[in-house]
Amino acid sequence: MKISKTHPRYESLKYRHRLVEGLKKGYVTQSGLISHGRGEAFDYLIGEKTIPEAWEAEKAAVALMLLSKDPVISVNGNTAALCPKELVDLAVSLDAKLEVNLYYRTLKREKLIERILKKNGAEEVYGVGRKANKVVPNLDSDRSKVDSLGIWASDVVLVPLEDGDRVESLVAMGKKVVSIDLNPVSRTTRKASIAIVDNVVRAAANMIRLAADMKGMDREALKSVLDGFDNGENLEKTIRTMRQDIS
Amino acid sequence: MKISKTHPRYESLKYRHRLVEGLKKGYVTQSGLISHGRGEAFDYLIGEKTIPEAWEAEKAAVALMLLSKDPVISVNGNTAALCPKELVDLAVSLDAKLEVNLYYRTLKREKLIERILKKNGAEEVYGVGRKANKVVPNLDSDRSKVDSLGIWASDVVLVPLEDGDRVESLVAMGKKVVSIDLNPVSRTTRKASIAIVDNVVRAAANMIRLAADMKGMDREALKSVLDGFDNGENLEKTIRTMRQDIS
Numbered sequence: 001m002k003i004s005k006t007h008p009r010y011e012s013l014k015y016r017h018r019l020v021e022g023l024k025k026g027y028v029t030q031s032g033l034i035s036h037g038r039g040e041a042f043d044y045l046i047g048e049k050t051i052p053e054a055w056e057a058e059k060a061a062v063a064l065m066l067l068s069k070d071p072v073i074s075v076n077g078n079t080a081a082l083c084p085k086e087l088v089d090l091a092v093s094l095d096a097k098l099e100v101n102l103y104y105r106t107l108k109r110e111k112l113i114e115r116i117l118k119k120n121g122a123e124e125v126y127g128v129g130r131k132a133n134k135v136v137p138n139l140d141s142d143r144s145k146v147d148s149l150g151i152w153a154s155d156v157v158l159v160p161l162e163d164g165d166r167v168e169s170l171v172a173m174g175k176k177v178v179s180i181d182l183n184p185v186s187r188t189t190r191k192a193s194i195a196i197v198d199n200v201v202r203a204a205a206n207m208i209r210l211a212a213d214m215k216g217m218d219r220e221a222l223k224s225v226l227d228g229f230d231n232g233e234n235l236e237k238t239i240r241t242m243r244q245d246i247s
Numbered sequence: 248m249k250i251s252k253t254h255p256r257y258e259s260l261k262y263r264h265r266l267v268e269g270l271k272k273g274y275v276t277q278s279g280l281i282s283h284g285r286g287e288a289f290d291y292l293i294g295e296k297t298i299p300e301a302w303e304a305e306k307a308a309v310a311l312m313l314l315s316k317d318p319v320i321s322v323n324g325n326t327a328a329l330c331p332k333e334l335v336d337l338a339v340s341l342d343a344k345l346e347v348n349l350y351y352r353t354l355k356r357e358k359l360i361e362r363i364l365k366k367n368g369a370e371e372v373y374g375v376g377r378k379a380n381k382v383v384p385n386l387d388s389d390r391s392k393v394d395s396l397g398i399w400a401s402d403v404v405l406v407p408l409e410d411g412d413r414v415e416s417l418v419a420m421g422k423k424v425v426s427i428d429l430n431p432v433s434r435t436t437r438k439a440s441i442a443i444v445d446n447v448v449r450a451a452a453n454m455i456r457l458a459a460d461m462k463g464m465d466r467e468a469l470k471s472v473l474d475g476f477d478n479g480e481n482l483e484k485t486i487r488t489m490r491q492d493i494s
Contacts, residue, residue, distance in 0.1 A: 020277045030267050030280055037284020041430065044285075183288070243490045 011048070012040065015082055015201065022081030027112040029104050032078045035161065042182035043199050046245055050206060053238040054198035060229035061158070061178040061194045062094070062210040063222045068156040068176070071096040072126070076103070079160045079200055080113040084120045086204035087160075091122065093211035096158070099126035099150040103163070105142035126150030139169040159188070160200040167191040180204075184238050194231055197238045258295070259287065262329055262448065269328030274359040276351055279325045282408065289429035290446050293492055297453060300485040301445035307476035308405070308425040308441045309341070309457040310469045315403040315423070318343040319373070323350070326407045326447055327360040331367045333451035334407075338369065340458035343405070346373035346397040350410070352389035373397030386416040398422075406435070407447040414438040427451075431485050441478055444485045 019036050022028030050058075065071040073096050075087055091098045100113045107129055114125040132145040134152040143166050146152045157170055160180035164187025170177050171191060179192035180203045189195040196203050214222065266283050269275030297305075312318040320343050322334055338345045347360045354376055361372040379392040381399040390413050393399045404417055407427035411434025417424050418438060426439035427450045436442040443450050461469065 016278070016281055019281075023277060030270060031263070033277055033280040034263055034266075034284035034287065037281035037286070038288040038291075039284070040281065041285040041288030044430070044432075183291075 018081045019078065022077060025112060027109045027116075028077040028081050031103070032076075032081075036078060039161070039182045039199070042184070042197075045242055046182070046197075048199070050198050050202050051238065051241050051245075053234050053241060054196055054203065055206065056229060057194055057196040057231070057234055058198070058203055058206045059210055059214075060226055060231075061196060062207050062214055063225040063229075064176060064178065064194060065094045065096060065156055065158065066211070066214060066217075067219060067222050067226065068154075070154045071156040071158065072099050072151050072154040073097070073158045074099055074101045074151065074160070074162065075113060075117065075125075076101060076161060077109065077113065080116050083201045083204050084116045086201065086208065088117055088120045088122045089208050090204050090211070093208050093215070097124070097126050097150050097154070098122050099147055100128055100132075101143060101146065101151070101166075103141055103143050105132075105145065136166075136169045136173065138172065139165055144169070159192075160203070162188050164188045164191055184235065184242055189235065192231075194229070195235055197235075197242075265328045266325065269324060272359060274356045274363070275324040275328050278350070279323075279328075283325060286408070286429045286446070289431070289444075292489055293429070293444075295446070297445050297449050298485065298488050300481050300488060301443055301450065302453065303476060304441055304443040304478070304481055305445070305450055305453045306457055306461075307473055307478075308443060309454050309461055310472040310476075311423060311425065311441060312341045312343060312403055312405065313458070313461060313464075314466060314469050314473065315401075317401045318403040318405065319346050319398050319401040320344070320405045321346055321348045321398065321407070321409065322360060322364065323348060323408060324356065324360065327363050330448045330451050331363045333448065333455065335364055335367045335369045336455050337451050337458070340455050340462070344371070344373050344397050344401070345369050346394055347375055347379075348390060348393065348398070348413075350388055350390050352379075352392065383413075383416045383420065385419065386412055391416070406439075407450070409435050411435045411438055431482065431489055436482065439478075441476070442482055444482075444489075 019028050073091050075098055098117055100110050110128045114128045117125050126147040127150050131147045134146050134148045136144040136146055151157055156176045158178045167177050167188050168191045176193040178194045179188045180196045180200045181188045184197045266275050320338050322345055345364055347357050357375045361375045364372050373394040374397050378394045381393050381395045383391040383393055398404055403423045405425045414424050414435050415438045423440040425441045426435045427443045427447045428435045431444045
């Protein structure tokens with residue numbers, strides 16, 4: 001499929017195409033396509049751009065992850081299809097691990113995603129096969145399987161395009177959770193320590209830029225960025241902004 | 248796949264399941280899954296219920312279709328998967344024709360949808376194979392192919408889950424177009440003669456009930472229902488309601 005760059009929906013069609021390719025290869029699921037459609041609708045409502053509240057949350061998330069001891073970025077089929085290069089670059093920028101975590105876990109899907117991440121420059125990918133040898137309590141489905149050296153041991157987890165159950169269970173384990181989810185009222189968004197309401201492709205690119213800028217800051221400066229961010233207040237503003245944008 | 252009726256997302260999962268079945272059988276497309284996801288997000292925003300403005304639009308649409316000479320209901324892969332029985336019953340209630348119209352048209356998909364509609368009680372299905380022998384002007388893709396005895400000859404077309412291009416082209420042909428689309432700001436919604444912002448499953452069920460009630464009304468009474476409906480005003484109210492519902 002060739003998409004003309006002048007097509008008004010070029011960007012949107014490009015990412016749809018990536019997902020459909022991922023479905024053909026076997027690491028994106030049919031549910032993943034439906035979820036992407038939901039995301040598209042919310043993105044449409046915010047004008048397909050990063051709103052100021054999202055930028056603030058991204059900045060706080062980068063501060064949190066730079067301050068953390070052992071940050072992990074959780075990768076599923078959709079994010080592997082949409083922006084693998086950005087995820088790898090972000091992991092490098094934040095000195096974070098990359099871990100595969102899937103709702104519908106099969107070794108084939110895990111290995112396909114591992115391969116994509118490695119092709120995009122990842123040195124190590126956690127959570128594949130037997131490495132996912134620990135179980136997050138109170139969480140059904142295979143999402144509960146985590147790597148003892150990855151999410152299990154982490155203090156901060158970035159979960160793009162995730163479900164609310166999993167965010168809750170990770171928070172209950174005492175971890176800080178950063179979500180990226182376009183739905184401003186989803187359980188994922190409401191339960192996250194820092195909720196980024198943005199398209200994962202834009203959020204990852206923004207966070208790479210922010211990490212480059214903030215890497216030179218000392219811990220006190222990073223802490224003050226983090227302390228200056230109120231997640232609840234930011235979410236309220238996000239919802240107000242989205243309401244204004246529907247017109 | 249068995250879904251427990253007590254699952255909080257039972258309804259939503261049931262319809263997803265129907266689409267995935269349609270994909271497996273070959274008449275729903277991958278793009279159709281993504282579109283469904285978009286619809287889910289908007290439905291979520293309106294609380295997954297028929298808002299009063301939608302009910303008003305449905306009533307006006309039924310009046311328009313009962314007054315029309317030759318109404319046609321356009322059926323695509325998603326609507327055939329989601330609510331084939333309702334579409335057939337609605338066609339009977341309104342004395343309307345059913346016509347298959349697809350973005351990605353293949354004889355296989357057309358015939359599968361025809362079979363589903365017939366299995367659900369349709370006597371005749373228009374727009375299949377060589378019967379789609381006319382071309383709607385100024386419309387790319389196979390959506391432009393219509394049946395000379397169906398949409399081509401019609402005065403009113405009901406287009407559930409349709410795209411804006413097609414609505415515009417049909418309106419340009421002098422037809423009245425009723426849309427069913429959960430996106431309140433889509434081109435489909437903005438270009439339709441009567442825009443119903445509701446889930447197609449609920450809208451079809453509501454319109455069947457309304458048609459039963461309104462069938463006994465004389466033309467003057469139907470005309471006054473129609474004249475009492477202002478589509479632009481109703482859409483403005485819809486957007487206000489949706490804005491209020493995001494909270």
